[in-house]
Amino acid sequence: MASTARTAPNLKFSHMGLSCKDVVPMEAFYTGVLGFTVTDRGFAEGMDLIFLSRDPNDHHQIVLASGRPDEMPANTRHPQFGPSINQISFLMGDLADIRDMHTRLQEGGASNIFPANHGIAWSIYCHDPEGNNLEFFMDTEWYFPQPFLIPLDLSKTDAELYELTHDIAQSQEGFVPYPEWRSRIAKKMTPFVAPTKPLAN
Numbered sequence: 001m002a003s004t005a006r007t008a009p010n011l012k013f014s015h016m017g018l019s020c021k022d023v024v025p026m027e028a029f030y031t032g033v034l035g036f037t038v039t040d041r042g043f044a045e046g047m048d049l050i051f052l053s054r055d056p057n058d059h060h061q062i063v064l065a066s067g068r069p070d071e072m073p074a075n076t077r078h079p080q081f082g083p084s085i086n087q088i089s090f091l092m093g094d095l096a097d098i099r100d101m102h103t104r105l106q107e108g109g110a111s112n113i114f115p116a117n118h119g120i121a122w123s124i125y126c127h128d129p130e131g132n133n134l135e136f137f138m139d140t141e142w143y144f145p146q147p148f149l150i151p152l153d154l155s156k157t158d159a160e161l162y163e164l165t166h167d168i169a170q171s172q173e174g175f176v177p178y179p180e181w182r183s184r185i186a187k188k189m190t191p192f193v194a195p196t197k198p199l200a201n
Contacts, residue, residue, distance in 0.1 A: 008190035015061045016088065018132060019068035023048050025109075025129040026064050033108035034090070036062065062088075068130070080112060080125060082133050087125070089135040095158045098122055101136045102154060110134075115152035119144055119169045120178065122152055122161065140165055143181035144172035 020026045027050050030036045036052035039059055043049065047067050051060035075081045092098050098115075102124055105113050110126040112133075117123075123137040142165070156164070169175055176184075 012192040015058065015063065016085075017063040017065055018085070018088075018130075020064050020066055021068045021070060021130055023050055023064045023066050026050075027052075029109060029129050030062065030064070033104050033110065074131070080114065080127075080133055082131060085132055087133040087135050089137060092136050092138045094138060095122065095161065098124060098136065098138060099154060115154055117150050117152040117161075117165060117168075118146065119148045119165060119172065120146060122165070124152070139178060140169070141178055142166060142169035142175060143178045144169050144175040148172070 018026070027038065030052055031038060036054055038050060039053050040051040041049060047065045049066075050064040052062045052064065053060050055061065072083050075083050081087065092101060102113070102115065105124065105126050109129060111131075113124065113126040115122075115124045119140065120143050121137045121139050123135050125133060125135050128134055150168075153161070
């Protein structure tokens with residue numbers, strides 16, 4: 001019997017929306033602490049909507065929308081993760097940016113701040129004002145099978161963290177340099193094909 005399997009759709013992740021109890025403190029956090037810009041705001045379908053972006057090529061990367069129920073329970077498996085959105089992750093430039101974000105989160109009203117070392121990435125997890133779990137991370141140079149997590153000790157120097165993480169990664173079964181793993185996994189993925197011609201006027 002001939003296979004009827006189709007290739008994966010031509011897509012890449014673009015943006016996400018968050019249902020909020022109160023969009024005002026959420027806007028203050030995402031703009032004041034994380035540096036997002038409000039690109040639009042309005043009211044539609046019974047919701048207050050605030051559009052946020054960090055990239056001029058993306059009208060919005062996050063939409064804050066009113067309407068989250070007050071009685072939504074916490075995650076029953078792990079208190080760090082949200083009840084419906086496990087986490088929202090933001091890529092950082094380097095360890096200096098990770099350290100800077102750690103300070104900003106402490107000063108800006110984030111809660112449940114947890115720096116984590118995954119071996120393949122250095123991360124900080126925290127909750128925004130409504131308990132959504134955020135991750136701020138940068139990749140390391142090494143891959144080994146996941147999940148893996150130990151606390152990230154930000155009192156160590158960059159060189160110390162680099163050496164510690166390299167030693168941990170190299171001791172794991174399945175360790176390879178990250179570029180090698182990316183090259184291998186890319187062969188299994190369907191790439192996004194960008195438009196090749198402008199839209200008609």
